[in-house]
Amino acid sequence: MIKLKINGKPYKIPERYTIAQWMELVKWDWEEPLNYPKIIHLATGAPISDLIEADDEAIELAMTFIISGLEERTETKSKINKFEDLKFGEWVDLDVYFSLGIDKNLDGCIEILAKEIEYSNEALWVIESYSKWRNSVYRSYATLFGLNDPEGSEGDDEPVDKLSIARGWYNIIVTLAMDDILKIDEVVEQPYKKVFNFMAMQKQKQLEENSKKLQERRQNELQLNRRTL
Numbered sequence: 001m002i003k004l005k006i007n008g009k010p011y012k013i014p015e016r017y018t019i020a021q022w023m024e025l026v027k028w029d030w031e032e033p034l035n036y037p038k039i040i041h042l043a044t045g046a047p048i049s050d051l052i053e054a055d056d057e058a059i060e061l062a063m064t065f066i067i068s069g070l071e072e073r074t075e076t077k078s079k080i081n082k083f084e085d086l087k088f089g090e091w092v093d094l095d096v097y098f099s100l101g102i103d104k105n106l107d108g109c110i111e112i113l114a115k116e117i118e119y120s121n122e123a124l125w126v127i128e129s130y131s132k133w134r135n136s137v138y139r140s141y142a143t144l145f146g147l148n149d150p151e152g153s154e155g156d157d158e159p160v161d162k163l164s165i166a167r168g169w170y171n172i173i174v175t176l177a178m179d180d181i182l183k184i185d186e187v188v189e190q191p192y193k194k195v196f197n198f199m200a201m202q203k204q205k206q207l208e209e210n211s212k213k214l215q216e217r218r219q220n221e222l223q224l225n226r227r228t229l
Contacts, residue, residue, distance in 0.1 A: 004044055004062045006054055011044040013065045016072060019107050022120035025070055026103045036063055043069075069121075076122035080114040083133045088195040089188025092169045094130070099165040102127060137196075143207075144200045172199075 003010040017025065025042055028035045036059050037051035043066045051059065086094075090112050097105035110123045113130055117123050142148050176195065177183035187195070 002065050004040070004046065004058065006046050006050045006058075009046075011046040013044055013062060013069070015069055016074075016119045016121045017043070017069060018118055019110060019120050019123050022070060022123075023103065023106055025066070030063070030067055036060075039063065039066060072121040073125040073128060074121040075125050076114065076117055078114055078116040078122065080126055080129075081112070083113075083130060084193070086112075086192045087188065088190045088192045089173075091192040092173070092188070094134070095169065096166045098131075098134075099162050101162075141196050141200060144196065144203055 002013040002015070004013055005011075014021075021042070025039060028039050030039070037048045037054075040046055040051050040059065040062050041048045044062070094109060094112060097109050102109065106120070106123055106127070109127060109130075110117050114123070114126050117126065138145055138147065173184060173187050176187045176199075
């Protein structure tokens with residue numbers, strides 16, 4: 001157990017934090033010394049007024065231990081829902097949470113993936129495990145999501161509207177529901193893989209249709225050019 005002494009009174013520095021504590025603590029810029037008293041106060045309960053007057057070395061040492069605890073990842077023994085069993089709506093929710101930032105949505109992610117987990121070190125381990133699996137799913141549906149398109153690498157320096165991902169997924173849901181609000185719940189309750197396979201098939205049909213139309217247009221242009229010679 002690590003303790004910080006302020007005015008002779010010891011305050012425990014937690015070795016790990018609840019998900020709620022973690023989310024509150026990571027709101028603050030760890031590189032800004034002016035935030036240190038507030039961060040240490042939230043982590044230990046030590047009075048901010050005392051922390052402001054405390055020795056700089058003690059404050060910096062306390063911050064080192066606190067940050068270490070916030071960054072800790074530990075494999076959990078709690079039940080984790082099988083990623084392969086995700087419903088399409090759960091996939092979408094997680095994708096939106098990731099786009100908006102895990103620091104703001106760790107609780108929402110864990111509610112879907114492993115709701116029994118209480119502490120951030122285990123929650124972050126689950127998030128990293130899910131992130132690796134999620135990336136593998138995206139790679140397996142690279143054509144569906146346009147990951148092989150040359151245009152995908154352009155414009156990376158432009159500002160990203162984080163809400164555009166949420167809007168994009170909602171448009172997909174509405175399209176799959178055939179613009180019928182009563183069918184939206186049916187769509188989001190489907191297994192994610194079932195939906196992705198259907199979308200991939202639809203896109204493949206569209207690509208084949210586009211290719212066919214392109215070939216027909218080129219043949220028509222070639223015939224027209226021959227007639228004008």
